[in-house]
Amino acid sequence: MTSPNARIDHLVTSGTFSLDGGTWDVDNNVWIVGDESEAIVIDAAHDAAAIEAALGGRTLVAVVCTHAHNDHIDAAPALAAATGAPILLHPDDLPLWKQTHPDRAPDGELADGLTLTVAGVELTVLHTPGHAPGAVCLYAPELSTVFTGDTLFQGGPGATGRSFSHFPTIVESIRQRLLTLPPDTVVRTGHGDPTTVGEESPHLQEWIQRGH
Template sequence: MEARIERVWSGGYGGTDSAPASEGTSGGRAPELTEHNAWIIGDDEEVIVIDPGEDAAGVLEIVADREILAVICTHGHATHVAAAVEVAGRDEAPVALHPADRLHWRMAHPDADAEIEMADGGRFDVADVQLEVVHTPGHTPGSVSLYCADLEVVFTGDALLASGPAPHEGEFPDFPRQLTAIGERLLDLPPGTRVLPGHGEESSVAAAMQRFDSWVAAGPSVDLG
């Protein structure tokens, strides 16, 4: 069975919906940062859930009866990890988090630990494809992206949105480091790689390459457009 990617929206529009990721860029609304993308990658039998957000029921509804192999958190902010323990717990799957984001994780889960401490270069297998962990710090110290060469996609969390580097609560915790991670780790991927972010619509590495200099020139502004 071929692996596929599904996007689950939750948050800013008062509900949860899903569609194949290829439909995520078509027309219509432009999600605000309050809306969150959870991603499901797998086939008809098994999946990995990336950034389940706050709506465990909505994510599990889309997963249905497929086995959850792991829940991977691109970073530790509560809006991305609040449902992680509940989603993983359904199938006794492990939760993966970079250890540098343990403090952020604790704000959402003071009594639970992530079972897998991710590191740069780590790998996860699902449905005959592989996800590679790419450490992309700046938004948080432990922010990671997940590159799937087989499907030519990278899940970037809040390291990189279609609009540029993502702030947190209106500010950039470490803008230079975030830009460095984008420039040295993400823009080094093939230009045709689809960028599937933690908020908003998908873009591509090629599009980020074209806009990178303008992000550098703009500095730590939250209106990167």
């Protein structure tokens, strides 16, 4: 049963994204799902202290990584060390993880169909490769929300112009796994503003024609 106090908290942290020899300034969305006593963090980006402060003393059940680009995982080890929470990542993203944290492995694996439970809320892992091989989204039907990391944004798919990414794959992931969700499902993204499945689904053919 969903906790009547289950909620989604949101903070934005700032830092850099680095891959393939380039570095860019980025603002990242960090999502916290839980109630007054426990929570999970989705994407521990840039600032472990700010994320820990936002938890407000709640038990952190897990640090969940939607993918292993450095801007989504750079604060994960410090947050895990401060809270004792395990870091969970899809194993297909281990090569990317090791670029940022060569000496600290994740604590557990995410897999398609795995269910994580916090505050009575179930979050189902959807493996959605394309932006990264091990990219996942987390679907919480009781909250009418899907956390998409960098797979789907307001206005289209995540970037596929760098190593480990593939445009046809991300389009198939979005078509099969995300646009099949109820239209009123809120899409909470890794960067930028939320959208809904219903707002994005009419544009699939445009994205395919636009290609990369």
